[in-house]
Amino acid sequence: MREPYFICKKINKMNKKKLLEKKDWEYYVFEENSNIELSVPIPNPSPGFDIIYVLDESEKEMYLHTGIKVLEDRIEDMKVNFSNYKMNSWK
Numbered sequence: 695m696r697e698p699y700f701i702c703k704k705i706n707k708m709n710k711k712k713l714l715e716k717k718d719w720e721y722y723v724f725e726e727n728s729n730i731e732l733s734v735p736i737p738n739p740s741p742g743f744d745i746i747y748v749l750d751e752s753e754k755e756m757y758l759h760t761g762i763k764v765l766e767d768r769i770e771d772m773k774v775n776f777s778n779y780k781m782n783s784w785k
Contacts, residue, residue: 715762721769723762730754732765734772742784745772 711726722733730749736742747768749757756764772779 717762721762721765723757723765730757732768732772734769736773736776743776743781744784745776746780746782747772 711724711731714723714725714730716722719735722735724731724733730753732747732749734745734747736745749765753764753768
């Protein structure tokens, strides 16, 4: 029996996002549609949020060449200035 359409669509959508690297509870780096997205989890303010940032082209090139080291300042800024970024609630 085939899966309902909405389940197939959700699975296909999830498959587009590829985890490039992570350090649990510190950062997650994803690639989706040739964009690289940085996600930083923060427990406060309650109920907790994933702070999301899509790398610009120069950051993307530096990350692909050098690795996570080039994003350390961005990660710290995301933790401190989280309201300046896209926020996905854990709830």
